[in-house]
Amino acid sequence: MLNIEKLTKCFGEKRAVDGLDLHIRPGEIYGFIGHNGAGKTTTLKCVVGILRPDEGKITIDGVSLADNPIECKRRIAYIPDNPDLYEFMTGVRYLNFVADIYGVSSADRTERIAKYGDLFELTKDLAQPISAYSHGMKQKLAIISAWIHDPKLILMDEPFVGLDPKAAHTLKLMMREVCDAGGAIFFSTHVLEVAEKLCDKVAIIKEGRLIRSGTMEEVKGDDSLEAVFLELEE
Amino acid sequence: MLKALLKKELAQLGRVYFYDSRRKKQRSPAAIAGFVLIMLFAFLSIGMLFYMMADSTLPAIHEAGLDWLYFAFFGLIVLGLGVIGSAFMTNSILYKAKDNELLLSMPIPPARLLFVRMLTVLIISFFFCALVWTPVMIRYDAALHPPFTAVLLQLLLLLALTLLVTVFSCLLGWLVGLLSSRISNKTAATVILSLVFIVGYYVLYFNMRGMIDRFLANLGGASESFSRWGWPLKQLGLGASGRLLPALIFTLIAVVLFISAYAVLSATLVNIMTSTGKVKRSVYRGGREKQGDIASALLMKEFKRFTGSAIYLLNAGLGALIMVSLAVFALIKAGTINEVIDGVLSRAGVGPGIVPLIAFGLIGLISSTDCTSASSVSLEGNTLWQLQSMPVDPAEPLMAKLRLHLLVNAVPAAILALVLGVVINAGWLTTVLLVAASCCFVWLCGAFGLMMNLKKPLLDWTNETVPVKQGMAVLFTMLFGFIGGVVLTGLGILLASFAGPAAALAVVALIAAGAALAVTRWIKRSGAGIFAELS
Numbered sequence: 081m082l083n084i085e086k087l088t089k090c091f092g093e094k095r096a097v098d099g100l101d102l103h104i105r106p107g108e109i110y111g112f113i114g115h116n117g118a119g120k121t122t123t124l125k126c127v128v129g130i131l132r133p134d135e136g137k138i139t140i141d142g143v144s145l146a147d148n149p150i151e152c153k154r155r156i157a158y159i160p161d162n163p164d165l166y167e168f169m170t171g172v173r174y175l176n177f178v179a180d181i182y183g184v185s186s187a188d189r190t191e192r193i194a195k196y197g198d199l200f201e202l203t204k205d206l207a208q209p210i211s212a213y214s215h216g217m218k219q220k221l222a223i224i225s226a227w228i229h230d231p232k233l234i235l236m237d238e239p240f241v242g243l244d245p246k247a248a249h250t251l252k253l254m255m256r257e258v259c260d261a262g263g264a265i266f267f268s269t270h271v272l273e274v275a276e277k278l279c280d281k282v283a284i285i286k287e288g289r290l291i292r293s294g295t296m297e298e299v300k301g302d303d304s305l306e307a308v309f310l311e312l313e314e
Numbered sequence: 315m316l317k318a319l320l321k322k323e324l325a326q327l328g329r330v331y332f333y334d335s336r337r338k339k340q341r342s343p344a345a346i347a348g349f350v351l352i353m354l355f356a357f358l359s360i361g362m363l364f365y366m367m368a369d370s371t372l373p374a375i376h377e378a379g380l381d382w383l384y385f386a387f388f389g390l391i392v393l394g395l396g397v398i399g400s401a402f403m404t405n406s407i408l409y410k411a412k413d414n415e416l417l418l419s420m421p422i423p424p425a426r427l428l429f430v431r432m433l434t435v436l437i438i439s440f441f442f443c444a445l446v447w448t449p450v451m452i453r454y455d456a457a458l459h460p461p462f463t464a465v466l467l468q469l470l471l472l473l474a475l476t477l478l479v480t481v482f483s484c485l486l487g488w489l490v491g492l493l494s495s496r497i498s499n500k501t502a503a504t505v506i507l508s509l510v511f512i513v514g515y516y517v518l519y520f521n522m523r524g525m526i527d528r529f530l531a532n533l534g535g536a537s538e539s540f541s542r543w544g545w546p547l548k549q550l551g552l553g554a555s556g557r558l559l560p561a562l563i564f565t566l567i568a569v570v571l572f573i574s575a576y577a578v579l580s581a582t583l584v585n586i587m588t589s590t591g592k593v594k595r596s597v598y599r600g601g602r603e604k605q606g607d608i609a610s611a612l613l614m615k616e617f618k619r620f621t622g623s624a625i626y627l628l629n630a631g632l633g634a635l636i637m638v639s640l641a642v643f644a645l646i647k648a649g650t651i652n653e654v655i656d657g658v659l660s661r662a663g664v665g666p667g668i669v670p671l672i673a674f675g676l677i678g679l680i681s682s683t684d685c686t687s688a689s690s691v692s693l694e695g696n697t698l699w700q701l702q703s704m705p706v707d708p709a710e711p712l713m714a715k716l717r718l719h720l721l722v723n724a725v726p727a728a729i730l731a732l733v734l735g736v737v738i739n740a741g742w743l744t745t746v747l748l749v750a751a752s753c754c755f756v757w758l759c760g761a762f763g764l765m766m767n768l769k770k771p772l773l774d775w776t777n778e779t780v781p782v783k784q785g786m787a788v789l790f791t792m793l794f795g796f797i798g799g800v801v802l803t804g805l806g807i808l809l810a811s812f813a814g815p816a817a818a819l820a821v822v823a824l825i826a827a828g829a830a831l832a833v834t835r836w837i838k839r840s841g842a843g844i845f846a847e848l849s
């Protein structure tokens with residue numbers, strides 16, 4: 081589903097991502113962990129086409145991001161670490177805007193807005209302007225907007241921040257549902273317990289370089305993910 | 315703490331001019347020098363207007379032995395233009411910064427925060443005041459050579475006037491904030507209140523010549539009125555003409571009022587800053603959602619942003635409102651307008667062929683004050699990631715921004731051109747060409763503004779006022795509009811003298827359209843690339 085080969089991204093002298101290789105298959109929930117400034121967000125932004133890599137190749141569902149960025153973007157959804165949405169719109173107007181951009185049919189968007197709005201208990205608030213939303217409500221709206229076009233690959237940067245426990249649980253179920261349907265999830269997190277329980281595979285990044293990746297068992301063995309992470313970070 | 319806060323505010327102000335957000339580095343000395351030169355040019359041009367006004371006023375007042383009245387009168391003008399002109403901007407500076415919550419969560423007494431923001435208003439007010447007061451001072455000092463102490467007192471009184479303008483601007487900004495916190499639609503409330511100030515500003519500005527004539531015709535009465543009703547302004551006048559005690563009295567009044575305003579505003583700062591207004595709770599009840607196309611969705615997004623921000627709406631849409639108002643005025647006063655035109659033409663000894671070109675110049679001048687597209691990229695701010703991660707060609711959002719500019723400005727420009735064409739009996743062909751030339755010029759200004767904003771974006775603002783009012787893209791676009799309008803009008807007038815107004819307007823329209831097309835093509839090719847890589 082997602083192939084990242086020798087990805088390198090520099091900001092001036094600093095190599096934020098340095099020759100990163102990563103392969104995510106359909107059906108996988110792939111966790112991405114690392115300390116602050118390790119290069120997680122930069123990697124995600126390169127994959128969704130916000131940042132242009134200096135070197136390397138990214139393919140999504142067999143399509144090259146460099147050659148056909150729009151086709152790639154149609155297949156993915158992205159939720160950044162901070163849900164900066166269009167505050168001058170109402171929730172439902174925003175969802176319709178995203179749906180229009182992705183060409184979601186009237187029937188599909190109506191059904192998905194109702195389904196995910198109810199799941200996150202946000203339906204009644206959808207007529208409110210986003211500027212009146214709390215951080216958690218904005219995060220829920222960002223999640224609904226990511227799911228509205230039924231993407232094959234969803235990339236999320238710290239998706240659980242700001243969510244209440246019920247919403248976090250709902251999101252985990254939705255992530256699994258996407259993968260069961262043949263999609264894939266790639267997300268960064270600092271909550272290692274969540275990564276340990278939820279992910280099929282995990283990658284650990286340090287100073288822009290991938291230092292370990294694989295299935296949860298391959299990465300952590302008999303230790304906890306926290307213990308392995310701390311050891312690798314030293 | 316105060317120093318740190320002040321440094322932050324000044325850094326934000328200076329960042330607009332000294333930092334290149336696109337290249338993430340300081341601007342080069344040459345770029346800064348170029349900007350300073352442009353600002354100087356703008357200041358000198360406006361200052362010259364007030365110098366001429368002062369020049370026409372001083373002899374009569376000096377002859378009557380009422381030198382103090384000269385300064386009192388212009389002091390009143392400084393207060394009027396300064397206060398009304400900055401009142402709606404002040405509300406935004408005092409209460410609407412994005413870092414309000416962050417700063418309130420820090421161990422900073424809100425009063426200090428207010429003090430620093432009032433200082434920002436003070437700096438801006440200083441420029442307003444200096445723009446009027448300095449030419450008035452120069453004219454007086456050059457003609458009458460007062461002692462050096464009088465010049466020093468005039469400079470002191472400039473600072474005192476700045477304090478007073480800051481006081482009244484902040485109080486008006488506070489009133490706007492207080493009222494809008496009690497009304498459900500804050501944007502509409504702010505827009506309406508601000509429009510009242512703006513209309514007041516224009517009424518004052520356009521009636522100034524008449525005011526001066528009336529004032530000069532009745533100096534005795536004016537002197538008596540100032541003595542009776544404008545005692546502080548009399549002290550200002552006496553102080554500026556060289557008397558120490560009145561200068562100190564006026565300065566003391568300004569300082570006391572500043573401290574009082576500071577105390578009043580401190581008491582309500584947090585309430586207004588954190589107020590969300592009376593939110594009318596709407597409940598979503600579901601129902602079938604309609605599918606739209608990408609272009610409409612992007613245009614709708616731009617339109618919602620435009621109508622959802624009072625500061626954007628006012629600064630980038632006021633020209634449209636003026637054009638529509640002028641169209642209505644021209645329809646009502648068609649006879650009077652034609653009489654005035656006939657009078658002017660016969661006095662100047664020129665034929666009626668230039669009138670459609672003058673109409674074009676007027677429309678160009680007004681429409682170029684609306685730099686709708688020149689801040690549209692900067693306004694994406696933290697939300698830029700959305701358009702960059704969506705499956706749309708980067709040129710499409712840019713075209714939506716240009717379409718919004720055309721929607722806001724070309725339609726009113728076309729209406730005004732049509733009405734003016736009919737009112738001045740230009741004939742159907744000239745009227746059609748006047749409409750076409752006006753629309754092409756609006757297109758050119760919109761495309762130029764968008765190009766400038768792509769080259770000079772400001773994405774890390776904490777207050778919308780910064781990209782909308784203070785951005786270099788807006789400044790350059792406005793200058794381009796004024797200069798471009800004057801050049802095209804001049805060329806048109808020249809052509810009209812031997813080829814007739816229709817041919818002249820056709821040439822003007824073709825030049826504007828050709829330039830607009832070239833800039834639009836640049837936006838679609840190079841501009842789209844820049845937009846995709848902004849961060």
